[in-house]
Amino acid sequence: MPAGLVISAPASGVGKTTLTLSLARAWRNRGLNVQCFKSGPDYIDPAFHAAATGRASVNVDSWAMDRGGIAHLVGRGADADVVLAEGSMGLFDGVAARGVSGTGATADIAEMLGWPVLLVIDPSGQAQTAAAIAAGLRDYRPGVRLAGVVLNRVASPRHEDLVRRALDDAGIAVFGALPRHAEISLPKRHLGLVQAEEQAEIGKLIDEAARFVAEHVDLDAVLQSAAAWAPQPAANGLNVTPPGQRIALARDAAFSFVYPHMLEAWRAAGADISNFSPLADEAPDASADVCWLPGGYPELHAGKIAANARFRSGLRAFAETRPVHGECGGYMVLGTALTDADGVRHEMAGLLGLETSFAKRRMHLGYRLAELAAPMPGHRPGARLRGHEFHYSTIAAQPDTPLAVVHDATGAVIAETGSRRGNATGTFFHLIAEDR
Structure with missing residues (x-):
């Protein structure tokens, strides 16, 4: 025992x-x-x-x-x-x-x-x-x-x-x-x-x-x-739905913040995950039906991401026919531009109009409860998603249609609503689970 x-x-x-x-x-x-x-x-x-x-x-x-x-x-x-x-x-x-x-x-x-x-x-x-x-x-x-x-x-x-x-x-x-x-x-x-x-x-x-x-x-x-301790059999697992059957997952030093239980739940539900590295200038797997960009440290690699044309063009081509979702750092990379801590502006994928900056650091930290106004991969409109936000970027522009109404843990509405445009969606929070 x-x-x-x-x-x-x-x-x-x-x-x-x-x-x-x-x-x-x-x-x-x-x-x-x-x-x-x-x-x-x-x-x-x-x-x-x-x-x-x-x-x-x-x-x-x-x-x-x-x-x-x-x-x-x-x-x-x-x-x-x-x-x-x-x-x-x-x-x-x-x-x-x-x-x-x-x-x-x-x-x-x-x-x-x-x-x-x-x-x-x-x-x-x-x-x-x-x-x-x-x-x-x-x-x-x-x-x-x-x-x-x-x-x-x-x-x-x-x-x-x-x-x-x-x-x-x-x-x-x-x-x-x-x-x-x-x-x-x-x-x-x-x-x-x-x-x-x-x-x-x-x-x-x-x-x-x-x-x-x-x-x-x-x-x-x-x-x-x-x-x-004698573990008790669980009546139910986590309420986690994979975003697709075959998921192209960005995975390298710039895209590494993803909860292990999420990946395990996706695989347990039958999804197949193929990793690719934007920092190695790789594009998402063309056979995948959804692309997911986790958070990480894109601000530390912004120049390389901006220079990796194969990654950015491959991501844009993927998004023409299939959904692409980004969380936090992944959301920033889906945007138009990212300004690093030295004030240098780097062009990102341009699938969303989001512009973020690290030139003036401002901490955003806390639990988030989001009610989706539109679908995102794996979740229907009206779904209540629970997650956590932690980053130091500021929003210079967030012009697209809001993805969700987002509250902090006190119930206050916050400005980081996420975005949607065409097949691209993004959030500043990292998803943990969906309310049943």
């Missing part, structure tokens, strides 16, 4: 991902099968999980998914020895208004699955106050159970002793304390971690992190704190 555990923290940037990867690899090195999940809409961490465990990881999200969909996804851990769910932001951080089965908080997943929480605490600049924070998190929500704490970035043995004594007085187990160790820091970028596939040395980095954590954390005690 698998043992389930949630890795969380009081805030972002404390070390959840590093600890998750380290524990996963350390237990895998001991011969255990480890399955990871990511709570929330982060689409980068699952690739790191897969690198650490050798098993595909997917997102589970209480704002966008119902309990049946979440149970369906976590069921893949039934044959594992250990199941780890890495949280996002702080343990109780979600949106103000409840979504399908929660607010998107990591605590929702912990309570839903009955898994205890292993807290990562960074006591930099404090000592006993770290225990007060941990105790507050332990007591904040009765249905969420705390397994214990791992301290990260401890300054000295004296510092560790002060924090340990305070946590012991609060009745909170400390499984280990990690001194500062720059060698296992994962590179960052403006949308989060640099992606796993972009790091040639990712295996060595995770091995070093696992070795370091194994030296300072009681792996056996952490494992014993996890809850025995």
Whole structure:
């Protein structure tokens, strides 16, 4: 029977991902099968999980998914020895208004699955106050159970002793304390971690992190704190419809932000996916019946995309007879032009009139609920789609017919409506699931 555990923290940037990867690899090195999940809409961490465990990881999200969909996804851990769910932001951080089965908080997943929480605490600049924070998190929500704490970035043995004594007085187990160790820091970028596939040395980095954590954390005690978990059969899977029978999917360093569960659901429904690389100047497969451009980092490759005539002409020819859809970065590439951070304007595919700019960065972040005013691949007019938006571009022009009425998590209407023109559609949000 698998043992389930949630890795969380009081805030972002404390070390959840590093600890998750380290524990996963350390237990895998001991011969255990480890399955990871990511709570929330982060689409980068699952690739790191897969690198650490050798098993595909997917997102589970209480704002966008119902309990049946979440149970369906976590069921893949039934044959594992250990199941780890890495949280996002702080343990109780979600949106103000409840979504399908929660607010998107990591605590929702912990309570839903009955898994205890292993807290990562960074006591930099404090000592006993770290225990007060941990105790507050332990007591904040009765249905969420705390397994214990791992301290990260401890300054000295004296510092560790002060924090340990305070946590012991609060009745909170400390499984280990990690001194500062720059060698296992994962590179960052403006949308989060640099992606796993972009790091040639990712295996060595995770091995070093696992070795370091194994030296300072009681792996056996952490494992014993996890809850025995018997996966419950899911009455239903996710409400995800493939956009076509044969899908041409843009896939390279500029187009890589797509949720793993989406691709799995498409394949499970019988769709065939053929990848192509716009950065390699490849056109979509001529035998496909739909083309899908995910998000990614087109702003970092805008000059090359603009120069790749075979890709752009092939995409335009495809769109003359068949649907093409872009999400976020893919939407920007379907537009007329993209201005990069240096103020250089690059011509894009021109299938939509959208013009975007990174010259003046402005963050757009949050859950999105869209009601389609027109069809998009795989979804009818009137469908309610749940997704997440995260980018730093500004809209210089969005002249086409709006694709949807889009609300944020509070219910407020937002300006990023998406667009449609002919067979081309695009959205700024990344699709997670459709309401039933």
